[in-house]
Amino acid sequence: MDDGSPKVAFSRIAWFSPLPPARTGVARYSADVLPLLDSSGLTIDQYEAGNAHDFVWRHKQAAYDLVVYQLGNSTWHDFMWGYLFNYPGLVVLHDTHLHHARAAQLLRARRVDDYRSEFAYDHPGVSGAATAVAVEGLAGSTFYRWPMTRAVVESARLVAVHGEFAAAELRARHPGARVERIRLGTAKRPTSPSARADVRRQYNIPADSIVFVAFGLVTAEKRIEPVLRALGSLAARGDDVHLLIGGENGFPGLAEAIEKCRVGDRVHVAGYVDEAGVADFLAAGDVSLSLRWPTAGETSGSWIESLAAAKPTIITALAQNAVVPRSVAMSIDLLGEEAGLVEAMGTLARDRARREALGRAAYDYWQAEHQVSLTADDYRRVIAQASQIPAPSQSGLPAHLTNDYSARAEAIAREFDR
Numbered sequence: 001m002d003d004g005s006p007k008v009a010f011s012r013i014a015w016f017s018p019l020p021p022a023r024t025g026v027a028r029y030s031a032d033v034l035p036l037l038d039s040s041g042l043t044i045d046q047y048e049a050g051n052a053h054d055f056v057w058r059h060k061q062a063a064y065d066l067v068v069y070q071l072g073n074s075t076w077h078d079f080m081w082g083y084l085f086n087y088p089g090l091v092v093l094h095d096t097h098l099h100h101a102r103a104a105q106l107l108r109a110r111r112v113d114d115y116r117s118e119f120a121y122d123h124p125g126v127s128g129a130a131t132a133v134a135v136e137g138l139a140g141s142t143f144y145r146w147p148m149t150r151a152v153v154e155s156a157r158l159v160a161v162h163g164e165f166a167a168a169e170l171r172a173r174h175p176g177a178r179v180e181r182i183r184l185g186t187a188k189r190p191t192s193p194s195a196r197a198d199v200r201r202q203y204n205i206p207a208d209s210i211v212f213v214a215f216g217l218v219t220a221e222k223r224i225e226p227v228l229r230a231l232g233s234l235a236a237r238g239d240d241v242h243l244l245i246g247g248e249n250g251f252p253g254l255a256e257a258i259e260k261c262r263v264g265d266r267v268h269v270a271g272y273v274d275e276a277g278v279a280d281f282l283a284a285g286d287v288s289l290s291l292r293w294p295t296a297g298e299t300s301g302s303w304i305e306s307l308a309a310a311k312p313t314i315i316t317a318l319a320q321n322a323v324v325p326r327s328v329a330m331s332i333d334l335l336g337e338e339a340g341l342v343e344a345m346g347t348l349a350r351d352r353a354r355r356e357a358l359g360r361a362a363y364d365y366w367q368a369e370h371q372v373s374l375t376a377d378d379y380r381r382v383i384a385q386a387s388q389i390p391a392p393s394q395s396g397l398p399a400h401l402t403n404d405y406s407a408r409a410e411a412i413a414r415e416f417d418r
Helices: 025-038 054-061 075-082 099-108 112-122 128-135 140-145 150-155 164-173 195-202 224-236 254-260 275-283 301-308 334-350 352-369 372-387 407-417
Strands: 011-016 042-047 066-071 090-093 158-161 179-181 210-215 241-246 267-271 287-290 313-316 329-332
Touching: 011 025, 011 054, 011 372, 025 042, 025 066, 025 075, 025 301, 025 372, 042 054, 066 075, 066 372, 075 099, 090 150, 090 372, 099 112, 099 128, 099 140, 112 128, 112 150, 150 164, 158 164, 158 372, 164 179, 179 372, 195 275, 210 224, 210 275, 210 301, 210 334, 224 241, 224 254, 224 334, 275 301, 287 301, 287 334, 301 313, 301 352, 313 334, 329 334, 329 352, 334 352
Parallel strands: 011 042, 011 066, 066 090, 090 158, 158 179, 210 241, 210 287, 241 267, 287 313, 313 329
Antiparallel strands: none
């Protein structure tokens, strides 16, 4: 049946993204969706930090129909900025705020003037003094106030995000931009029958304890400290609870926080969990914690993984989570976060029937909204749309964004031609 969406008979796609074994959820995401797109008539060349320089000569030899950028607010995406504005394409924003990573990239290279000019373009009317805190290394959470997305969004052929709230936010912020939603999906990952027992044995977690799992990059924004305090409160009143933390550690104060909350015997830090181990890791837990504040407008990939594993989840009551039915996840109000965590975690620790009901609803929700096949369907539609949209004018952008740094090489080549 023809659904009326644009069709692409054949397209050559350049796909810019971190890829496995890069320790980032976007790498796992690309690894899930690319095989489905490869099998649907698209020819896709993959570019990551190590081979991105090959793109220019390949594109000159045989031009790509579309460049797709998987762009997020982390250093894994730094290599894309040299291509975004010279080769406009479909930009998939995994975060609607890019300020943290972009400022870090420019300031690490001592490109202070470039940072200031880019900030001024992205946020006209904001005092230049706003950049001083970042230049002095003091910005921290103030980065969330200014997203630094204007140049990226308004120079792309089309922008895609993974949530309708994020799409509405970008449309309001950039009225002339084309913004579409691509559903965030994940593959169903296999697990071994003995995974629950094996993982618990590995971390000396009793077989009958209730285990909360925090999975993904470990940062303060994942609300680790409030979770540790809630765990301590539950343990103090006699609940047999443990916390299993999996992910690259981006929270330098983790060990100190565990000690301060006096839960060292109940917290188990696994470190990075690779793709093959995700399902087994989640199988060891009873409840998954997918909390976030402050937020960069992201849709949590680790939460989607937890749904696919049929785990009951506890999430933060953010605007982008308003579409999640109450039957699918327990939601915590930030204004009463600590009390809410104690109540929600305590309820699920003691109520097996509630856990099982939430787990079934989570899996059903994943099947209906977040299978990776749905992500691939949306990509086919959005790629077809983006392929037909001319690249917007790049005039007016800060000069460093469109500088391809070829002038010096051309000058040297001319010297040899004499």
